[in-house]
Amino acid sequence: MSAEDEAVRIHPVGGPGEGPYAIAATDDGAVWFTLVHGGRVGRRDAEGALSYLSLGEGAQPSGLAPATESTVWVTDTTGDRLLLLGPGPRILSQVAVPTAGAQPFGVVSLDDGTAWFTELGGNALGRIGILGGVEEFPVSPADAMVSMIAVSGDSLWFSMNAADALGHVRGGDAAIAVTELPADSGPVGIAVAEDGAVWAALIRADSLARVAKDGTVTLIELAEGAKPHALAADRAGGVWASLWGSNALAHASAQGVTTLHPLPADVAEPHGLAVAPDGTVWTALESGALASLAPLHARER
Template structure:
């Protein structure tokens, strides 16, 4: 699979694009983790920014509605619901404080029922925001596990336990948590996504490998090149997943059978982190070097 890659500089030097999300209106949202700001690239390429305040650390985002996103402020121990405004800027629709002090909310995923779930790095827990803005927290029962990234499929939640080398699964919000232990030690699971066929893909940043958990629970691992450091995973609407390789400055597409197509970013030291796939198949990648990469696969629909 070939692809065209274009880089779009965003933010100020050193601000560090980290997370990225695409809303259904065609906008690309991103966090500037070292700059304390969130940005939005509109469908026409126009840029808007919102500062979350001194000492904030916007980490990851999730599309919430047609045009709005949830973003975590890890050091601020809060989540914010953001929207574009009529003046061409960005505004806060709501701010949700996490009840547990220093919980360090990190990843977030919005569900179709209007709720949002998030991970707590510092509290080994999940959090849920209901449609009225109320927060419940659910300890995962494994101390020191560093609950990291999260994905959803219907009402099922999947999340990585970075320090524990495991993946958690909740089939419905009130169900007991089931764990899948990853055999590689250390594995350091971070990014996670549910593919169109229901398989769950996990990036093992410390093991330079991917894990695939089939719907029947079968675990398959796919080794990558040493030093590749897979970070984020995003499902492609046509099947398979995309993965950012932080260590080698690449983005790869992995088909369900494990076949890999590699794409070199223009700068091998660009440090790709978060990525998201738009409905038309375009892949957006946050490069900590200071840009968003727009990757258009040759097979993406017009």
């Protein structure tokens, strides 16, 4: 079913063609976003003021993840590096990936102070230790196209786009377990829900996949051409999804009930997705803006 979109607000950011792509919300009320084609990272503070940081000519800031209450990790895919950014925004530190052409993409931060990332070009996982050293862990098969990554405690999940599968590492240095998904499904976005279930966006199958804690896989079909891309868990066992092809956001409950939230017709291409601490859902629109969907409790007042 569809929901009215009066709770959706549009916030223009960046210049034409810069392509807002990934998004992250930190506990200080800020919303961070990457301008993947502009080589910049933007920050919208709790009052709505915008500030930007250029990562240099040729940089391609792709993935984002909160590190602390006011800092984020960002991957520079073409620069084979990760940067820790603080308010300003400013660079606090940067870490080079040892393998040339690794193309770091997705990133998450763990409570122990480490960060993990995916390597599109290296088909591997990477780990940044608390002292800044980097370890790399190859993933099989060699053409799996390791894409996005999510975390629950010390357990990591990641999507293997070309292999139609999800990978799972329990406890940092354990062996990788694989969950097979339907052929030609193309998992991209991934999230771990509050109930421990893992969700994946199947961009080629126009579906969401839910992997229960016992390993059972359930598929939730979306409209043809929906092309789900990014996912963000809510606080009730469900998940939000950006529907790149349908120009909408979707919410799926733990029971598989889906609700569609269309975006205004004059904006398009929702990609990155984040749920802020206050429950606001944020998405990055590659057409040049951010969109926010007010939390349910605010809409019911």
